[in-house]
Amino acid sequence: MKTFCGRANPTTGAMEWLEEDENYDYHQEIARSRYADMLHDKDRNVKYYQGIRAAVSRVKERGEKAIVLDIGTGTGLLSMMAASAGADFCYAIEVFKPMANAAVKIVEKNGFSDKIKVINKHSTEVTVGPDGDMQCRANILVTELFDTELIGEGALPTYEHAHKHLVQEGCEAVPHRATVYVQLVESKRMWSWNKLFPVHVEAEDGEKIIVSPSEMENCPGVPSVCDIQLNQMPSNDFTVLSDVVTMFSVDFSKPVKSASTYYRVQLQPVKSGKAQIVLSWWDIDMDPSGKINCTMAPYWVKPTSALQWRDHWMQCVYFLPNEESVFQGENVYLTAYRDEYSVWYKLQKAREEENKADVHVESPVCRCQAHLLWNRPRIGELNDQNRTCQYIKSLMKVLKTDSVCLCISDGSLLPVLAHYLGAKQVFTLENSAVSCSVMGKFLKANHLEDKIKIIEVRPELLTSSQLEDKKISVLLGEPFFTTSLLPWHNLYFWYARTAVTMHLASDVTVLPQSASLHVMIVEFQDLWRIRSPCGTCEGFDVQTMDDMIKERKEPWSSSVDGISSYC
Numbered sequence: 208m209k210t211f212c213g214r215a216n217p218t219t220g221a222m223e224w225l226e227e228d229e230n231y232d233y234h235q236e237i238a239r240s241r242y243a244d245m246l247h248d249k250d251r252n253v254k255y256y257q258g259i260r261a262a263v264s265r266v267k268e269r270g271e272k273a274i275v276l277d278i279g280t281g282t283g284l285l286s287m288m289a290a291s292a293g294a295d296f297c298y299a300i301e302v303f304k305p306m307a308n309a310a311v312k313i314v315e316k317n318g319f320s321d322k323i324k325v326i327n328k329h330s331t332e333v334t335v336g337p338d339g340d341m342q343c344r345a346n347i348l349v350t351e352l353f354d355t356e357l358i359g360e361g362a363l364p365t366y367e368h369a370h371k372h373l374v375q376e377g378c379e380a381v382p383h384r385a386t387v388y389v390q391l392v393e394s395k396r397m398w399s400w401n402k403l404f405p406v407h408v409e410a411e412d413g414e415k416i417i418v419s420p421s422e423m424e425n426c427p428g429v430p431s432v433c434d435i436q437l438n439q440m441p442s443n444d445f446t447v448l449s450d451v452v453t454m455f456s457v458d459f460s461k462p463v464k465s466a467s468t469y470y471r472v473q474l475q476p477v478k479s480g481k482a483q484i485v486l487s488w489w490d491i492d493m494d495p496s497g498k499i500n501c502t503m504a505p506y507w508v509k510p511t512s513a514l515q516w517r518d519h520w521m522q523c524v525y526f527l528p529n530e531e532s533v534f535q536g537e538n539v540y541l542t543a544y545r546d547e548y549s550v551w552y553k554l555q556k557a558r559e560e561e562n563k564a565d566v567h568v569e570s571p572v573c574r575c576q577a578h579l580l581w582n583r584p585r586i587g588e589l590n591d592q593n594r595t596c597q598y599i600k601s602l603m604k605v606l607k608t609d610s611v612c613l614c615i616s617d618g619s620l621l622p623v624l625a626h627y628l629g630a631k632q633v634f635t636l637e638n639s640a641v642s643c644s645v646m647g648k649f650l651k652a653n654h655l656e657d658k659i660k661i662i663e664v665r666p667e668l669l670t671s672s673q674l675e676d677k678k679i680s681v682l683l684g685e686p687f688f689t690t691s692l693l694p695w696h697n698l699y700f701w702y703a704r705t706a707v708t709m710h711l712a713s714d715v716t717v718l719p720q721s722a723s724l725h726v727m728i729v730e731f732q733d734l735w736r737i738r739s740p741c742g743t744c745e746g747f748d749v750q751t752m753d754d755m756i757k758e759r760k761e762p763w764s765s766s767v768d769g770i771s772s773y774c
Contacts, residue, residue, distance in 0.1 A: 385490070385491045387488075419577075438514060449476055
């Protein structure tokens, strides 16, 4: 069987469908994921091992056999932890076939084939019974189904199904519980990732201001969480407005409900300011007593703790629908709404609104299309006034009263800058319907729809009639293209510039005039772990597999008390 994968060609910007057969090597995809970073997470691994060992002991003390269900086993590491901790049998479920195949080899290599059965199915398809995938229900549930938002990988529906069909009532769970924490802050930097600020342009005839369309001003943005390394965020980039509070907890040893719901807490601001951002993170208790705890708390919450570097789990930035002024000592109410996979927040100030929190608020969905065209770093880039000033200085050097400009970028504000700085005529080439729509709204909001012409066409298909038979004297680009995955993919501008050569005047000015790619060799303290074989650390005797090297795969490995793992 053959499958087709759609991929954007960064050179031409075109969508290409590449044919892959059943022998497609997914190992490179896995090696480029965060599996290695996860397996390098010593704190995570040690805490899981301690929790599993404690759970097995509790079951044994009751005189029962320890039957483990490991959902999302990946390399099989957690199942092998359980087996080495004395579990009688483990069912290791992994839906991704290449990963399941790797788990089978790893389990066999480490001598646990008689105690671990790898099941290549989604957990909701697993059957229990004499002729089923599992002979009986498990009494220990082990999972690692969490992302930065905790529930984004479908942990809740998976737990819900497991409790109904795959584990015994009152089972042990590792982790035992998860707790989500929040803190209200004001941050111009983080707020600039979601809302476009007015752009100020100093022109010869006075200051001009580029404003956003009203629908973008009122747009809640996109539902996906903004996950970042808050430990890399300087303390002067945000103002704390509230103490850290617990938003909600989930007990994984009991039946879990995945249906949409909400949680509400009362906050009393410790400082007056503009509430814009909800910062959030979670921790997990591996045991019922909470003595074995793994936390994602940022540096200002746990200032005395040695922080574990993690790229597979970070912290969350949630944007409130609108910024709200809050005052020190005044009660406010923060509501977290969630569905099966995501969380979003709303702040309420007035006490009379207290009972309105139970009205379900829909997940934020972009209505203005700008959040679909621009990702959050891009919106932050457009809000960088220093960057805008550099473009203005460059344009002022080349623009003349008779300049005819063509801008080639996706959803760029350069056409507006060029018009305000005195260009005679401005065209902007947009490759997609979304960028055309967003630019059209911007031009209308700034009363420029008759001043700047939008052309929706690929560069190689541009015609003279679309340019009104004019030759381009100034070709502009930031460059920014939505098809670019890596910085050098923006060299698509060079391809586009070549494609429109016939429309350029003989003395055309091209901005940017050139590009250069710089490289340097560095030693990372932590980031190297994302794509690296594991080293050696306390309790982890790690080795890299020679057979994987011979097969020219990218190896990585992890172990607990002699358990080695690779992909």
